[in-house]
Amino acid sequence: MIIFKSRSFEPTERQRESVQPFLDSPLVKRIYLNELEVSETTPLGVQIVQLVVARKKQFLERVTVLINRVKQQFTEENYRLQLLNLLSVIVLEKLPEMSRQELEAMFGIDDLKKTRFAQELMAESKAEGKLEGKIEGKLEGKLEGKLEVIPSLLRKGFSVEEIAEILELEVEQVRQAIAKFN
Numbered sequence: 644m645i646i647f648k649s650r651s652f653e654p655t656e657r658q659r660e661s662v663q664p665f666l667d668s669p670l671v672k673r674i675y676l677n678e679l680e681v682s683e684t685t686p687l688g689v690q691i692v693q694l695v696v697a698r699k700k701q702f703l704e705r706v707t708v709l710i711n712r713v714k715q716q717f718t719e720e721n722y723r724l725q726l727l728n729l730l731s732v733i734v735l736e737k738l739p740e741m742s743r744q745e746l747e748a749m750f751g752i753d754d755l756k757k758t759r760f761a762q763e764l765m766a767e768s769k770a771e772g773k774l775e776g777k778i779e780g781k782l783e784g785k786l787e788g789k790l791e792v793i794p795s796l797l798r799k800g801f802s803v804e805e806i807a808e809i810l811e812l813e814v815e816q817v818r819q820a821i822a823k824f825n
Contacts, residue, residue, distance in 0.1 A: 648696055649677040681705070687712065691726075694733050702737055706730060710750060728758040790820045797821065 645666075647653060653673075659666060676696040679689065690709055697705055710730055717723040727750060734741065734749070750758070789810040796806045803821070807814045 644672050644674060646674045646676065646692070648675075650675055687716075687726075691729060691733070694730075694737070697737075699738070706734055707749060714751070714754070724754070724757050727754050731758045790816075793817060793820050794824050 665671060676693050679685070679693050681690055681693050685693075687709070690705065694702060694706060694709070710727065713723055713726045713730070717726060731746070731750060734746070756762075789812060792810065793806055796809065801809070803817050804814055806812075807817045810817070
């Protein structure tokens with residue numbers, strides 16, 4: 644079986660030269676997704692694959708029906724989540740402008756949170772948060788170290804402006820630090 648989005652994706656004669664005997668075989672069947680007639684009796688896998696070529700209005704109707712069908716038909720959570728994950732990937736590919744609220748309404752918040760896509764987003768968000776925390780911590784530590792040096796620089800006779808320049812701080816930061824030390 645060879646699946647094409649539409650007949651326009653068929654290889655050219657030149658591209659088919661080396662595989663033409665194979666393509667002419669009665670064992671090979673060509674399927675064009677845009678020509679498939681989809682009904683409730685069409686196998687679920689075929690309906691999911693057909694979403695790739697569905698127009699936006701049809702797509703939204705069909706994907707909603709398929710999500711509900713998957714939720715009702717498949718009680719084994721792992722398999723159900725795999726199918727919902729596949730559907731979420733297709734939805735995000737076809738409709739990247741969809742908001743989180745729209746996705747939650749379409750999939751249900753609990754099922755959406757369990758998809759691999761959502762889990763990857765949460766993991767990335769946590770990793771970014773940890774990285775930001777580390778960076779902020781390092782910057783705060785550097786700043787504290789600079790502020791601790793200010794009293795000794797003052798005792799050596801440096802002006803507020805000179806201290807700011809040496810420590811690469813704003814003059815106001817140096818003044819605030821001096822006020823805290825007094």
